[in-house]
Amino acid sequence: MDDAMTALPLVFDAPRRGMPPRHLADLTREEARAAAADLGQPPFRADQLARHFYRGVTDPALMSDVPAAAREALAEALLPGLLTPVRHQTADGGRTRKTLWRLHDGALVESVLMRYPDRATVCISSQAGCGMACPFCATGQQGLTRNLSAAEIIGQAVAAAAAMANGEIPGGPGRLSNVVFMGMGEPLANYARVRTTLRALLGSAPYGLGLSQRSVTVSTVGLVPAIRRLTDEGMNVTLAVSLHAPDDELRDTLVPINTRWKVGEVVDAADAYARRTGRRYSVEYALIRDVNDQPHRADLLGRLLAGRLAHVNLIPLNPTPGSPWDASLLPAQREFVARLRAAGVATTVRDTRGQDIDGACGQLAAADSVSVPSVAVGPLAGARRELASGGGQGGPSTVEPPVELGAEGDQ
Numbered sequence: 001m002d003d004a005m006t007a008l009p010l011v012f013d014a015p016r017r018g019m020p021p022r023h024l025a026d027l028t029r030e031e032a033r034a035a036a037a038d039l040g041q042p043p044f045r046a047d048q049l050a051r052h053f054y055r056g057v058t059d060p061a062l063m064s065d066v067p068a069a070a071r072e073a074l075a076e077a078l079l080p081g082l083l084t085p086v087r088h089q090t091a092d093g094g095r096t097r098k099t100l101w102r103l104h105d106g107a108l109v110e111s112v113l114m115r116y117p118d119r120a121t122v123c124i125s126s127q128a129g130c131g132m133a134c135p136f137c138a139t140g141q142q143g144l145t146r147n148l149s150a151a152e153i154i155g156q157a158v159a160a161a162a163a164m165a166n167g168e169i170p171g172g173p174g175r176l177s178n179v180v181f182m183g184m185g186e187p188l189a190n191y192a193r194v195r196t197t198l199r200a201l202l203g204s205a206p207y208g209l210g211l212s213q214r215s216v217t218v219s220t221v222g223l224v225p226a227i228r229r230l231t232d233e234g235m236n237v238t239l240a241v242s243l244h245a246p247d248d249e250l251r252d253t254l255v256p257i258n259t260r261w262k263v264g265e266v267v268d269a270a271d272a273y274a275r276r277t278g279r280r281y282s283v284e285y286a287l288i289r290d291v292n293d294q295p296h297r298a299d300l301l302g303r304l305l306a307g308r309l310a311h312v313n314l315i316p317l318n319p320t321p322g323s324p325w326d327a328s329l330l331p332a333q334r335e336f337v338a339r340l341r342a343a344g345v346a347t348t349v350r351d352t353r354g355q356d357i358d359g360a361c362g363q364l365a366a367a368d369s370v371s372v373p374s375v376a377v378g379p380l381a382g383a384r385r386e387l388a389s390g391g392g393q394g395g396p397s398t399v400e401p402p403v404e405l406g407a408e409g410d411q
């Protein structure tokens, strides 16, 4: 393994700089209504704004149920524009669409909307960059720029829901059915804001998107205390754990957080989550050729998971720039699957949608680039050109040594 690739520090504490202004989606219903009252408006104005926001309406001029004289002030105070689309890139005949967003401080994040015959899933980012330093992941190699606010995370899902509703994705108008926290960042390292986001995704109108618990998936490297905390929230969303190795020796190198919380502790915490929610968790395992795809590791993983409420989702490694690693060859993939199934472990192989637009798992790096694939440029080409000369990544990640996980106060 290339030592240079594992040299990044683990970073838990996101810099405070760059956090955006307050937004209605950061607030509870009560707080939002109080904020409307503070602006000299009846509290129900907050409900009206919420309804517009969650339907993807951003232009105050379209909020015709709010008196014209109050619209601008209300929107400015409670619905500041936080996400500016820089460009869309599409694949699969338009049914996979990656959006690059610029945040108010210039930081860049991406989300990916994938439409299938029976569902539409958006993969959203919870942080700009990531502090978890996994050497095979493009985002992990960037380091952490900052946490996203709840409204910045929610806004990605709202935009996807609006794109579906407005018929922007081939197949006619439809509904966003699933959200996965598998974009940039480690969601459980931005715990409080991700919890606010979950409440908004599951919440009913006007203060939410009304998604079902099982159609929302939180994916984590395995921050054990945060998994336990999520277990106690009673939200019953689907949990995915990025394992990538059944043994501590290898996992220490592939998922550096393993040096803090070991394989056994991670699966124990996931088991407790499954017992509490009654829902199987997914174990994500990127199959990396000659690194973690050996038959004996399949057997080890099978023994580790047999009898647990787990389902294995194998992901043939998606290539990332500068990485010496490749996806496992097909025969090795098949052997791996066969051995897991023989051990009685439910196993699927994930499709790698969006690989050709660097939109597949682990490929999100949000680098704005002047060379955009010809399939890619949507109606936002002008904005892209404007940004090509500046507005790049936020600064380098913090180099402070890892500290304890930020708790509630991490707002």
Ligand code: SAH
Pocket (backbone or CB within 6 Å): 132, 136, 137, 138, 181, 182, 183, 184, 185, 186, 187, 219, 220, 221, 240, 241, 242, 284, 285, 286, 315, 316, 317, 318, 319, 320, 361, 362, 363
């Ligand atoms: N930080 C969270 C969510 C982000 S990534 C987590 O680690 O779970 C979503 C999934 O993509 C994770 O399982 C991650 O390990 C995986 N992944 C990262 N890089 C990948 C790559 N190059 N190929 C395939 N999967 C990758």
